[in-house]
Amino acid sequence: MTSEESTAPAISNPALAAALDARGYKSLTPVQAAVVASDAGERDLLVSAQTGSGKTVAYGLALSSTLLGGETRFPAADLPLALIVAPTRELALQVRQELGWLYADTGARIATAVGGMDIRREQRALADGAHIVVGTPGRLRDHLERGRLDVSALRAVVLDEADEMLDLGFREDLELILDSVPPTRRTLLFSATLPREIVRLARRYQKDALRIDTIVENQPHGDIEYRALRVAPNEVELGVVNTLRFFDVGATLVFCATRESVRHLHASLVERGFAAVALSGELSQSERNHALQALRDGRARVCVATDVAARGLDLPDLGLVVHADLPTGPAVMLHRSGRTGRAGRKGVSALLVPYTQRAKALRLIRAAGVDARWSAAPSAEEIRALDRERLLTSFADVEPATPEEEQIAAALLERIGPEATATALVRLARARLPEPEELVDVGPAPDERRGSRERPQRGQREDFARDDRQSDDHERPRRAPRDVDGGDAVWFRLSVGRQKNADPKWLLPLICRRGHVTRSEIGAIKILERESRFEVAAEAADRFEEALKRAPDEEIVIERTDSAGPGPERRSGAKSGPRSRTSPGGKSSYGGKSSYGGKSSHERKPSPDAGSAAGDASAPGDKPPRSTRRRPDFKQKRPPR
Numbered sequence: 001m002t003s004e005e006s007t008a009p010a011i012s013n014p015a016l017a018a019a020l021d022a023r024g025y026k027s028l029t030p031v032q033a034a035v036v037a038s039d040a041g042e043r044d045l046l047v048s049a050q051t052g053s054g055k056t057v058a059y060g061l062a063l064s065s066t067l068l069g070g071e072t073r074f075p076a077a078d079l080p081l082a083l084i085v086a087p088t089r090e091l092a093l094q095v096r097q098e099l100g101w102l103y104a105d106t107g108a109r110i111a112t113a114v115g116g117m118d119i120r121r122e123q124r125a126l127a128d129g130a131h132i133v134v135g136t137p138g139r140l141r142d143h144l145e146r147g148r149l150d151v152s153a154l155r156a157v158v159l160d161e162a163d164e165m166l167d168l169g170f171r172e173d174l175e176l177i178l179d180s181v182p183p184t185r186r187t188l189l190f191s192a193t194l195p196r197e198i199v200r201l202a203r204r205y206q207k208d209a210l211r212i213d214t215i216v217e218n219q220p221h222g223d224i225e226y227r228a229l230r231v232a233p234n235e236v237e238l239g240v241v242n243t244l245r246f247f248d249v250g251a252t253l254v255f256c257a258t259r260e261s262v263r264h265l266h267a268s269l270v271e272r273g274f275a276a277v278a279l280s281g282e283l284s285q286s287e288r289n290h291a292l293q294a295l296r297d298g299r300a301r302v303c304v305a306t307d308v309a310a311r312g313l314d315l316p317d318l319g320l321v322v323h324a325d326l327p328t329g330p331a332v333m334l335h336r337s338g339r340t341g342r343a344g345r346k347g348v349s350a351l352l353v354p355y356t357q358r359a360k361a362l363r364l365i366r367a368a369g370v371d372a373r374w375s376a377a378p379s380a381e382e383i384r385a386l387d388r389e390r391l392l393t394s395f396a397d398v399e400p401a402t403p404e405e406e407q408i409a410a411a412l413l414e415r416i417g418p419e420a421t422a423t424a425l426v427r428l429a430r431a432r433l434p435e436p437e438e439l440v441d442v443g444p445a446p447d448e449r450r451g452s453r454e455r456p457q458r459g460q461r462e463d464f465a466r467d468d469r470q471s472d473d474h475e476r477p478r479r480a481p482r483d484v485d486g487g488d489a490v491w492f493r494l495s496v497g498r499q500k501n502a503d504p505k506w507l508l509p510l511i512c513r514r515g516h517v518t519r520s521e522i523g524a525i526k527i528l529e530r531e532s533r534f535e536v537a538a539e540a541a542d543r544f545e546e547a548l549k550r551a552p553d554e555e556i557v558i559e560r561t562d563s564a565g566p567g568p569e570r571r572s573g574a575k576s577g578p579r580s581r582t583s584p585g586g587k588s589s590y591g592g593k594s595s596y597g598g599k600s601s602h603e604r605k606p607s608p609d610a611g612s613a614a615g616d617a618s619a620p621g622d623k624p625p626r627s628t629r630r631r632p633d634f635k636q637k638r639p640p641r
Contacts, residue, residue: 011036011061012064012065013064013065013068013072013106014072015072015073015103015105015106016060016061016064016102016103016106018105019101019102019103019104019105020057020102023101028054029053029054029058030049030053030214031047031049031053031054031055031058031212031214032054032057032058032061034047034058034212034214035047035058035059035061035062035212036061036062039210040062040210040212042065042066042186043186043208043209043210044186044187044188044189044206044207044208044209044210045059045062045187045188045189045190045209045210045212046189046194046202046206046209046210046211046212047059047188047189047190047191047212047213047214048190048191048192048193048194048212048213048214049190049192049212049213049214050192050214050338053214053342055160055190056094056095056098056099056160057098057102058190059084059158059160059188059190060098060099060102060103061102062188063082063156063158063188066082066155066156066186067081067082067131067132067155067156068106072105072106073105073106073107074106074107074108074109074131076129077109077128077129077130077131078129078153079129079150079151079152079153080111080126080130080131080132080133080149080150080151080153080154081131081132081153081154081155081156082131082132082133082154082155082156082157082158083132083133083135083140083151083154083156083157083158083177083181084099084132084133084134084135084157084158084160085135085136085137085140085157085158085159085160085165085174085177086134086135086136086160086161086165087136087137087160087161087164087165087168087170088136088164088308089114089115089116089117089136089285089288090288090292090313091160091161091313092112092114092134092135092136093112093114095134095160096110096112096134099132099134103132108131108132109129109130109131109132110130110131110132110133110134111125111126111130111132111133111134112125112133112134112135113126113133113134113135113136113139113140113143113149114134114135114136114139115136115138115139116284116285116288117139117285119139119142122139122143122148123143123148126143126148126149127148133149137165137170137173137174137177138170138173140173140177141173141176141177144176144177144180151180151181151182152182153182154181154182154185155185155186156185156186156187156188157177157178157181157185157186157187157188158187158188158189158190159174159187159188159189159190159191160190161190161191161192162174162189162190162191162198162201163191163192163193163194163195163198163331164192164335166195166197166198166201168308171197171201174201178205187205187206187207187209189201189202189206189209192334192335192338193331193334194213223341223342223345223346223347224337224338224340224341224346224347224348224349224370225346225347225348225349225373226337226348226349226350226351226365226370226371226372226373227348227349227350227351227372227373227375228350228351228353228361228365228372228373228374228375229243229350229351229352229353229375229376229377229378230353230355230358230374230375230376230377231352231353231354231377231439232354232355232439232440232516232547233354233355233356233513233516234513234516235377235437235439235440236324236325236352236354237264237265237268237324238437238438238439239352239377239439240254240265240269240322240324240352241268241269241272241274241434241436241437242377242378242379242380242383242436242437242439243320243322243350243352243377243378244269244274244302244320244322244434245378245383245433245434245436246378246382246383246386247319247320247348247350248386248390249317249318249319249320249348250298250301250317250318250319251295251301251302251303251315251317251318251319251320252301252302252303252318252319252320252321252322253303253305253313253315253318253320253321253322253336253339253340254302254303254304254305254321254322254324255305255306255307255321255322255323255324255325255327255336256304256305256306256324256325257306257307257325257328258306259280259281259282259306261324261325262278262279262280262304262305262306263278263280265304265324266278266304269302269304272434272435273432273433273434274301274302274434275299275300275301275302276300276301276302276303276304277291277294277295277300277302277303277304278291278303278304278305279291279292279303279304279305279306279313280305280306281306281308291303292313292315295315296315303315304324307327307328307332307335307336313339315339317345318339318340318342318347319340319345319346319347319348320340320347320348320349320350321336321337321339321340321347321348321349321350322350322352323336323349323350323351323352324352326351326352326353326357326360326361326364327364329364329367330364330367330368330369333349333351333364333368334368336349337349351364351365351372352377355516355517355518356518376439376441377439378436379436379438379439380436380437380438380439383436384436387430387433391426391429391430394429409421438550440516440543440546440547440550441543441546488537488538489523489535489536489537489538489541490535490536490537490538490541490560491533491534491535491536491560491561491562491563491564492533492534492535492536492544492558492559492560492561493531493532493533493558493559493560493561494507494511494531494532494533494534494556494557494558495531495556495557495558496531496532496556497527497528497529497530497531497532498527498528498529498530499529499530502527502532503527504525504527507525507532507534508522508525510556511534511558514547514548514551514554514558515536515544515545515547515548515558516543516544516547517536517537517540517543517544517547521536521537521540521544522534522535522536522537523535523536523537524564526564533561533564541560545560
């Protein structure tokens with residue numbers, strides 16, 4: 001339903017017109033108006049429309065003339081007259097519900113055939129007779145092959161969300177169903193997108209189809225606001241908590257990549273006090289129905305789900321979609337986001353972007369053709385400030401008290417006074433709210449121009465190309481050499497050095513993980529005897545140190561230091577022979593035999609992790625320690641046998 005008036009033609013069937021009026025329809029959506037227009041007639045239809053644009057009601061209206069003709073009621077049910085194929089159980093049941101109220105006054109009998117339901121009950125419903133059958137491809141094929149579904153009298157076939165059915169691997173089932181129905185039937189194909197496979201399927205099974213496209217080219221869904229929220233890689237779960245608390249909408253859908261992620265995040269949210277349910281492929285149909293019913297009646301406000309489990313969901317008051325794991329592609333991103341912003345209502349689609357996946361997020365946003373607003377994930381301070389405003393607003397709209405409530409209020413005021421009463425009321429209201437999480441600030445957002453759906457200008461193409469060449473997991477460092485003495489970098493020390501095979505190849509990822517920084521914000525790394533020192537960009541040093549304080553205690557200590565380390569090191573006995581100094585493993589650090597009988601460094605096998613870079617961090621003689629970020633993994637030379 002839309003609030004704007006439409007020039008849609010009047011509904012010819014009075015029963016359907018009455019049903020729309022009783023439902024509160026003042027006008028038709030663009031796709032609904034297009035399918036009942038005079039040029040559509042009884043032709044096959046190939047329709048592409050945005051998710052949430054009212055496609056179910058649209059093909060319900062389009063089928064009325066084919067199934068009823070000029071009549072207002074169906075005759076006695078015998079063989080099915082229409083077959084509607086949907087990709088998932090939830091969508092099929094939703095279609096059954098929508099057509100139920102639309103055809104309520106026509107005497108239509110609607111049967112379902114979906115996987116996970118009682119197949120014997122479905123068999124009895126088909127044997128008793130039905131005018132319309134709604135089902136999923138696998139279960140419909142099963143009934144066809146067993147002779148339980150007679151399609152010889154079909155007048156129309158509808159493929160709902162055809163692109164999703166192909167994505168889920170139902171091509172063979174769809175082709176078998178379409179090959180079994182009478183060639184004179186009417187075929188209606190509805191899809192949010194029309195990729196090449198859908199067009200090929202339409203050409204094979206449709207005749208003189210009318211193409212209806214209500215999606216404006218390169219125009220995103222106008223009712224969805226896209227937000228890209230920066231988080232540290234190990235704080236995505238905390239970012240979800242703060243995002244849910246910040247927006248505080250009626251219902252939220254949180255997407256995860258795997259079933260295990262759904263289980264973990266759902267348990268974490270419930271532990272924190274959120275009214276949450278989970279949806280994944282491992283749940284039974286009964287469990288899924290209970291979870292969805294809890295969302296519809298308001299007992300739960302958050303649903304954590306995988307992409308497959310959430311396909312076809314239509315939840316009331318769904319105002320927020322959170323991508324806890326980034327989508328695998330732009331189509332998945334649009335399908336996820338399309339769960340909100342439906343039927344004229346506004347919605348928010350929030351992507352949680354770890355700094356290690358910024359390049360991937362930028363490519364997704366550009367490929368999807370949407371404008372995303374970049375910002376840090378909501379902080380605990382922002383959420384507490386919003387809580388205060390919401391609390392004051394809720395108290396301002398209190399309904400008049402009943403006599404019993406007035407007596408209780410008067411007793412409280414007399415016993416503990418007005419200030420204590422107000423304090424108790426505030427504490428009671430806050431006790432129901434999950435506590436926001438303290439997040440590490442991961443730095444400024446990337447250039448918002450790169451996340452825009454606009455095409456880059458000529459001078460910007462190199463920047464776009466460079467971003468596209470980046471790995472999805474790590475950003476390439478693009479740092480000019482830093483002037484250490486100029487004060488634009490801060491030195492830190494690590495409690496490992498050459499004695500423990502320290503090497504930039506494993507120190508650099510450790511530093512980035514512990515301090516929530518990118519490689520481009522790390523400068524020179526110096527490997528010393530018992531410790532290592534490295535540079536951090538001055539603008540990232542404070543948040544780097546703050547992240548170290550929040551990190552759990554680990555064996556390797558990282559702390560700020562005042563300098564790059566001691567001056568040029570000289571190996572003791574460099575001219576008279578190597579000094580016998582043992583490493584923790586009892587082996588000499590420089591060469592020769594250790595005083596404990598360990599093997600010399602030439603005799604022992606080099607560490608597969610450290611390579612030779614750790615041993616070469618200081619050159620022989622009077623040369624100072626080398627400063628480097630990475631070194632080539634030179635093979636250690638062995639003495640001739």
